[in-house]
Amino acid sequence: MKAKDKIVPDPIDGLPAMVVGRWVTEEKHQIIKRYIDASWAARQKFNSQRTYIDLFAGTGRVKIKHTQTFLDGGPLAAWRIAQQKRGAFSDFFVADAHPGYLAACDARLRKCGAPVRSCVGRADLTADWVVPQLSKSGLHLALLDPFNAGHLHFSIIRKLAKLPSIDIVVHLSTGDIQRNIASGLQVQQSPLDNFAPGWRDVVRAQSSKQAMRSAFVQHWIHLVEQTGLQVCDMMYPVRNSKESTMYWLCLLSRHPLAEKLWRIACQFETRRLF
Numbered sequence: 001m002k003a004k005d006k007i008v009p010d011p012i013d014g015l016p017a018m019v020v021g022r023w024v025t026e027e028k029h030q031i032i033k034r035y036i037d038a039s040w041a042a043r044q045k046f047n048s049q050r051t052y053i054d055l056f057a058g059t060g061r062v063k064i065k066h067t068q069t070f071l072d073g074g075p076l077a078a079w080r081i082a083q084q085k086r087g088a089f090s091d092f093f094v095a096d097a098h099p100g101y102l103a104a105c106d107a108r109l110r111k112c113g114a115p116v117r118s119c120v121g122r123a124d125l126t127a128d129w130v131v132p133q134l135s136k137s138g139l140h141l142a143l144l145d146p147f148n149a150g151h152l153h154f155s156i157i158r159k160l161a162k163l164p165s166i167d168i169v170v171h172l173s174t175g176d177i178q179r180n181i182a183s184g185l186q187v188q189q190s191p192l193d194n195f196a197p198g199w200r201d202v203v204r205a206q207s208s209k210q211a212m213r214s215a216f217v218q219h220w221i222h223l224v225e226q227t228g229l230q231v232c233d234m235m236y237p238v239r240n241s242k243e244s245t246m247y248w249l250c251l252l253s254r255h256p257l258a259e260k261l262w263r264i265a266c267q268f269e270t271r272r273l274f
């Protein structure tokens with residue numbers, strides 16, 4: 001567990017719940033649910049396999065900071081919205097580096113009847129567990145939702161991108177990226193090396209913080225494009241109650257329909273990063 005993780009038992013089942021800011025359920029989970037809802041009809045065309053994959057799955061329930069409110073975490077919220085329209089996911093894969101969080105998430109999903117398979121481990125390793133279980137003729141939706149950019153090794157995206165029909169929603173920790181760029185340039189190794197290999201060759205130390213971040217993100221977009229996926233230019237800024245952007249949610253996909261549906265999912269907020 002990271003020192004900053006705050007965990008409390010959910011009174012409903014006694015299992016751990018992660019304490020999170022209001023924006024997690026009001027913004028992040030809303031966008032994911034809206035995208036699942038918007039893409040439901042497209043998903044029905046895939047009889048072989050329709051999967052949901054969350055390699056940073058958490059506990060499955062969250063408690064909203066400064067309140068007594070407990071709500072579904074990402075995987076539970078995704079499963080329940082899909083359940084409202086029967087047949088949305090045929091397979092549900094969850095993984096997390098923390099065994100206790102994953103056990104809670106797995107138990108909660110099972111209780112809801114989800115066809116869950118789970119694996120403890122770092123996402124760069126559990127990607128090798130999940131990919132062989134994904135049908136090339138299936139439609140897959142993956143959420144990559146790490147605490148910080150360094151946990152999101154680019155190899156994960158490279159491996160998932162091998163599937164012909166996969167959409168990946170990525171939590172892009174722009175604040176974390178901005179904080180780490182300048183310090184990363186002064187040392188031999190940085191967590192950002194995992195996130196965007198080769199970034200040191202394109203980001204110049206003398207430019208402004210914003211220019212460095214922009215060059216960094218453009219480099220990451222270029223890496224994604226080399227896998228055959230496109231990064232939708234509609235990036236959703238997840239904001240806290242003080243209106244500060246905490247991170248961006250973005251969609252990686254191959255199909256123009258996926259981008260169209262992502263825009264619909266984000267339509268109650270239409271700002272662009274670039």
Ligand SMILES: C[S@@+](CC[C@H](N)C(=O)[O-])C[C@H]1O[C@@H](n2cnc3c(N)ncnc32)[C@H](O)[C@@H]1O
Binds near residue numbers: 054096122146
């Ligand atoms: C932001 S939380 C995930 C929240 C969840 N996706 C949701 O929407 O409710 C990040 C999770 O990543 C896990 N984690 C941290 N480092 C990891 C790694 N390298 N690989 C996989 N999971 C990791 C943490 O234990 C934590 O549960």
